Amino acid sequence: MDKKIVVVGVDGSETSIEALRDAAGFARMANAELRIVSAWEYVAFQDVSGVFDPEREAECSAQYAVQAVFGDTVPDWVSIVVELGRPGEAMVRASEKAVLLVVGSRGHNVALRFLLGSTSTYCAVRAKCPVMIVHQNDRQDTRGIWADVATTAR
Numbered sequence: 001m002d003k004k005i006v007v008v009g010v011d012g013s014e015t016s017i018e019a020l021r022d023a024a025g026f027a028r029m030a031n032a033e034l035r036i037v038s039a040w041e042y043v044a045f046q047d048v049s050g051v052f053d054p055e056r057e058a059e060c061s062a063q064y065a066v067q068a069v070f071g072d073t074v075p076d077w078v079s080i081v082v083e084l085g086r087p088g089e090a091m092v093r094a095s096e097k098a099v100l101l102v103v104g105s106r107g108h109n110v111a112l113r114f115l116l117g118s119t120s121t122y123c124a125v126r127a128k129c130p131v132m133i134v135h136q137n138d139r140q141d142t143r144g145i146w147a148d149v150a151t152t153a154r
Helices: 014-030 054-070 087-095 110-116 119-126 143-152
Strands: 005-009 033-040 078-084 100-104 131-134
Touching: 005 014, 005 087, 014 033, 014 054, 014 100, 014 131, 033 054, 033 087, 054 078, 078 087, 087 100, 087 119, 100 119, 119 131
Parallel strands: 005 033, 005 100, 033 078, 100 131
Antiparallel strands: none
16 A cells, blocks of 8 residues: 655745644554645746746745744755745645645735635635645644544554
8 A cells, every 4th residue: 555645835034934844643543654745836927037946935925934943953854845836836736646635725915815825715716635724823633533533544
């Protein structure tokens, strides 16, 4: 049987860090690999192209989230993927081999959400596996939930 994979999208926002924290808890309980995905797109404005590096920003966002959740010791069952593309599309592609996709309800890019719709909605509609949407302001102790899900998922 293939290794179970839990995918989580991060962009450095507080909500994505909470999503990573929840995804890590589920992956640990389910004995699954945790794949952290951070996506980036080319900047359309030429004035900032020399100043702003979107790929580097995505890498830094992923590292920041990992540091916030795991500190200096990252478990060997955690991997980071930095990918070119829209965040929702990257998450959906990653969901093809996943047992769970975890995304935050809000990211950094409010303007794009207004124009294109939210990444979490995009993922909920198109993902190839179950999707968990994490709301930052709705925190509860989820340890019991993960124990129950991990037990029934085997």
